[in-house]
Amino acid sequence: MAAAAKAGEATLRHAFGNVLSFFILLLIGVLAFSIRLFSVIKYESVIHEFDPYFNYRVTQFLTKNGIYDFWNWFDDRTWYPLGRVIGGTVYPGLTLTAGTIWWLLNSLNIPLSVETVCVFTAPIFSAFASWATYLLTKEVKGAGAGLTAAALLAMVPSYISRSVAGSYDNEAVAIFALIITFYLYIKTLNTGSLFYATLNAIAYFYMVCSWGGYTFIINLIPMHVLLCIVTGRYSSRLYIAYAPLVVLGTLLAALVPVVGFNAVMTSEHFASFLVFIILHVVALVYYIKGILSPKMFKVAVTLVVSVGLVVCCAVIAILVALVASSPTKGWSGRSLSLLDPTYASKYIPIIASVSEHQPPTWPSYFMDINVLAFLVPAGIIACFLPLSDASSFVVLYIVTSVYFSGVMVRLMLVFAPAACIMSGIALSQAFDVFTRSIKFQLLRILGFSEADAGDGSSANVVPENDAVKVDKSEETIKERPSRKNKKKEKEQMEKAQAEKTSAKSKTEKRLLVLPMELSVIGLLLLVFMGAFYVVHCVWAAAEAYSAPSIVLTSYTHEGLHVFDDFREAYAWLRHNTEVDDKVASWWDYGYQTTAMANRTVIVDNNTWNNTHIATVGTAMSSPEKAAWEIFNSLDVKYVLVVFGGLVGYPSDDINKFLWMVRIGGGVFPHIKEPDYLRDGQYRIDSQATPTMLNCLMYKLSYYRFVETDGKGFDRVRRTEIGKKYFKLTHFEEVFTTHHWMVRIYKLKPSKNRIRGKMKKSKSRTSTPSSKRSGSRKKNPWQ
């Protein structure tokens, strides 16, 4: 009777816990969504930054023309005159997701505009991502850790920076896909279910569709498999978790046009195939070991090893030769710069020029993950107590992502979920210990029996799946012939294991009891730290990461200033130029120009053709006439430059100019970086080199600048400009925005007549004879 009542109480408590978890998760979802709405409230419902504009344009195309036209879309309005095959060069996951949402809503008669859907895609998916984090962490360390990790992820600033409303970029859905893929992998690893393995492959496919960062998954999971094999944790579950993923995943990845044959051709994917082979070899070895007697097995091993080594050497030699024959060793530039952080700055200035490809600074860690940075080590320790397949995966995840985030600031985004999971585990374990101690002490004070207390706490705390992760490979190898039988045996085994471990943990946990006062203080400190984290996150979401970067604001003593120059300039282009006119600018503004001004651009943020970008860079760093010739050969009508010198907007073209020189000089060697530097210093004042003062970028930026304040004081560089009064001969200014942030110039047509060589202001005083000799020198006929 008593046992039945106890069981009933336990199920009730479970049901209550589940309902509570459900509501907590719901609230976490609401939190994740709503914390990202600061940008909409403070500014407006608008697409942010650069890349999102392209994604928005593609989504518009998709919703208007359907999926087949999108797949085959050849865009003739960018990369003039080369054009770009959008369908084959874009990761379609985000676009298809938003397109589907829009289609779904419209078919439900909810008439939202495409832009609205795009703006809110990222917040919706961050809610999904926090739920996925819950699932993943639950698989690793139980529901408590899962809820904590989900709550942390919902508001981690690093993730907010890429997923505020309006930040309609690949990462918005990719992080969700990343976490759900990891979750399904761990789930398969824990259950050994083919159903989850298939789901895992599909989740991986979604990830491949969404982001180039999928290579992280296809390298991390093999690493983990290898780790399991090396540490003797091979099991049939591992095989089921990995083999279907590689086969199905590779097949599915090859279906994505942008990946295509890369899924089997590039070095990024080699690791997965290598581990696939190793896994099979190991499986075979375990199988043979099972059917042979130990003595026979030893003989077989020596035979196979000696033959196998030779074959392996031959295969590896061929592979190495094949890979080495390609100049980049089969790696793409971005991946190479991950492995060798100095690679990009040495060889590919176009990758190094992007600020998000730079290594992060230390403060950015504290800005982006805040207190999590302190909790992560605790989480790692917690993962080793005890180390299971799942927790070893999480440890591996955090170790690799710490490295990658140290190479590229952009990959902080991959690091953030790992940090959240680790911190979630750490926090929940800490809470566990403290609350259990308090409970234990309270019970002791109140005089209850020890056994009850221990029982109650362990029932709640010890997650069921902990049991599954215990190493029992040897048992599983032996039992093989029938599946049913195997399952049954396995269940029995698990039950036995669970009992064993729970008993063990019970005894362990009774030892981990802290004094009452210490526990209370510790709890308070943890709560305080959590509160600090929340305050920081809300501040980051509200102040640091919500600016859409096409509208800028600044506070002065007079109040709020709004700089809406970008949209002003794009609107001018849209209304005042011909539909087929070509606009040249540095590539940063390409996506915005095509999306907002609807004009053809020469280069844009999809930096697929280095030569083309170098051509524009060369034109910008050439003197006016040479630049005119380059632009004219590209049929350019208008040149757009961004200039922040008047209002102090630091990321303008003059500050980016050295990259133009470097990228241009990388292809056209007559552009040399030292020509633009005075004693290694980049300056635009009177000490600047003549090459600098005569290049097109300088002239277009500072044309008529001296008329603003009479001195030509540049508020970004904090200096007076070097050359103040000059005229443009081949370009004419057609539009300058209110704060001079965007200046648009038109190329003058080639001269209608060619003038004679006589000077216009001829002085009559000089003698005719001297004049004659002068003119004779110039006449090439005599």
Next chain:
Amino acid sequence: MAKLLLYLTLATSLIPLFSVAFSPENPTDRRVLVLVDDFAIKSSHSLYFGSLTSRGFQLEFKLADDPNIGLQRYGQYLYDALVLFCPSVERFGGSIDVASIVDFVDSGHDLIVAADSNASDLIREVATECGVDFDEDPAAMVIDHINYAVSNFDGDHTLIASDDFIKADAPVLFQGIGHSLNPANSLVLKVLSASSSAYSANPKSKLSNPPSLTGSAISLVSVVQARNNARILITGSLSMFSNRFFRSGVQKAGSSIKHEKSGNEQFLTEISKWVFHERGHLKAVNVRHHKVGESDEPAIYRINDDLEYSVEIYEWSGTSWEPYVSDDVQVQFYMMSPYVLKTLSTDQKGHYSAEFKVPDVYGVFQFKVEYQRLGYTSLSLSKQIPVRPYRHNEYERFLPAAYPYYGSAFSMMAGFFIFTIVHLYSK
């Protein structure tokens, strides 16, 4: 469809762009302003003016320093062409100055400039703007001791009989200042050049320095066709237009043939026909392109499409548009460099066409016709057309070369299936 319309409107709007001043239907000038130093020129050069009036031009004579003259009113040009027979004017009257004359030319109007020895700086400046440099010595004249015209009133050999031009029947008489051209200037063309024995110097004074301009470098009459097809005639001799030179007989020194009449009238009449767009004016209409076997103009081509490009080119005969016949009109299929360069074949009725295959490269191409032939207005047509790669379903579904792979894949699948059955149910 919208794109197609766009191209059509572009095509039709482009053509008048090349000939701003002339109506596309009738490019010949009508209203001509003649600026003279004094009205005596009107009678002394009446033969030349008469030939113009008889061809339908409305001449309006004004003194160059008349305070009421102006080239435009309310932003509209009052004249189609300007004749400057005022070599000694120091300042134009009214609103005319060098800049306004240059603007007049740059907006597509024609100009005839006749200088003389002692030409004013103003006239020199106008000539310089057009790419012609008169001899800087104000007193210099072109002297030729071998190819001078025998006459009874000239002893210093400044009256030159030149037959250095195409289809010369009789030599042309010239007396005045020479000019030189920049050889790098491709727009200006020497029509009448001095012989190799000529030089430019002051005939009154003794030659102390070697003359700056000598030989055939000296141009006597030059024409300019600006990039917008405005035409300019510049000569250093006003008297070559005069009735006296028109009527006078000519005998070249050292030659026994005595021509009854100088070639001036014929030479100047023909050249003014050219300057006033009665000759050598081309127009291109009906630029079309479509796939072979179709007639509609597509908005986009696919790589390796076969297409046909056609254009109609007509030449203005002075009264009507006649088909232009030539075998050297070429079309380029151009993306940064010409991928296809093909000579258009003509049906002798002005219709030019060519068929070619789109190259195996996608991108935004242009159909370009750049026809610049000496003596004709330049035609430069360009029409943008994108070329796309194959769609996903335009590739071959089954490649014959890949049948072994298909076979291996399917046999593998079948084998695996059988193996599974055998393995599961053998016992």
